[in-house]
Amino acid sequence: MRSCRPTTGVAPSPNGSRPAAPFVGGQGTMHRAIKIILIAIALSALATSLAAETGGLRYTITVSKFENRAGWHGRWDLGDAWGLVMTDMLQQTGKFIVLGETDMRYEAMAEQDLAASGRTAQGRKTPATGQMTPAQLLVKGAITHVQDSTAGGGGGVRIKGFRVGGKKGKAEVNATVQIVDSTTGQVVASTSVVATSQSRAARIGYSGRNFGGDVGGFKNDNVGKAIEDAVAQAVEWLVEQLPGIPWTGTVALVKNGKVYVNRGSREGVPVGQVFVVGTADVIRDPDTGEILDESINEIARVRADEVREKLSICSVISGDASKVQRGMAVHLP
Structure with missing residues (x-):
């Protein structure tokens, strides 16, 4: 019986199957x-x-x-x-x-204010003030x-009742x-x-x-x-x-020869990261109080030996370790 399907004008391959139709709009897609x-x-x-x-x-x-x-x-x-x-x-x-x-x-x-007012149940999960980043x-x-x-509209190609492109x-x-x-x-x-x-x-x-x-x-x-x-x-x-844009931190603690910096894995600090620690010199406009410039007097350099989520535990690799104090500025080299 002769097939009722319309021909496409594409000759069948030797194994009887027809090659895939060329992809319409392929050049633009490419x-x-x-x-x-x-x-x-x-x-x-x-x-x-x-x-x-x-x-x-x-x-x-x-x-x-x-x-x-x-x-x-x-x-x-x-x-x-x-x-x-x-x-x-x-x-x-x-x-x-x-x-x-x-x-x-x-x-x-x-x-947080509602929890602090005492009108909610209190517990470890109660929102606390002073904790927001x-x-x-x-x-x-x-x-x-x-x-x-x-x-506008029009153009494109109609495929099975749907218009594509245009x-x-x-x-x-x-x-x-x-x-x-x-x-x-x-x-x-x-x-x-x-x-x-x-x-x-x-x-x-x-x-x-x-x-x-x-x-x-x-x-x-x-x-x-x-x-x-x-x-x-x-x-x-x-x-x-x-x-x-300056990336900065602060010395949070100095204990047993280790320097704790308030930046950790959350801030992307890797193990081995080196920081400059020192005192910050801030120059302010005497009329407006605006910060005009800020520089750091280097006291020591520290390296992150252990990195936790919100802090890095560092050891001093150069400079005077005895002069490193809590609250000192931390900058990138």
Whole structure:
């Protein structure tokens, strides 16, 4: 009986099977794949360079809610989505100890205050005040412009009733990002980013986790996709600034010839890390009290022999061990 299936114009192979149909749009897909690979290679080189300059040490950081100065309003909050994605991306870099967003920290403090009032059951798990990790760096800024264009369409290839490819809507997001030193309140660095919904946050290999709650819908929105790419640019820029931001610690204890430094595996300290210990000279503006400069008078150098989560136990490898005291500043060599 003759087959009723239409022929495709492709001759069968000697064993009777037909060769696979050519992949439609393969050249464009290959170009995109090559581009992603090149970006990944460049980022890998950047990460290696930064690790060499900062020693792979991590900084505590928190994200403040970004202001919506663009006047854009949709089904989800622009500032909440930015903070959620940025907190997640910062965590994924491995370069930061990411603390809760500002509103989450306020909620934690409110819970501590409630426990301290005596109106809750008391025990070992009761939230205590004075235990919150302080942030060395604050990230703040504003979303200054949003343009959402979902017009257009057509093109592409129809496969089993579904259209693949073709024109899509496009959104653009502009934002200003600032790094603030939490000690001085000064803006350490700032930049502006411009992103579109078509970039898909490829710069840092963002995993694109699923988000729930009130902002979960932003991932299916062109503006949301542009937010992801804008945040990816901002996080990449943040990591690039780290070599210029001092990484510091403090001597927490001196006992039995060992120096205990208040930085550990949480901050990325490896066994064998060398630190400079000394007294800090701080020059302040006599009119405003602002810190103008800070330097360290080296007393000794110590090496981390044992690293725990929040501290490093070090031995003195050079300098005068008898002069090392609790409260002295710890810097990188």
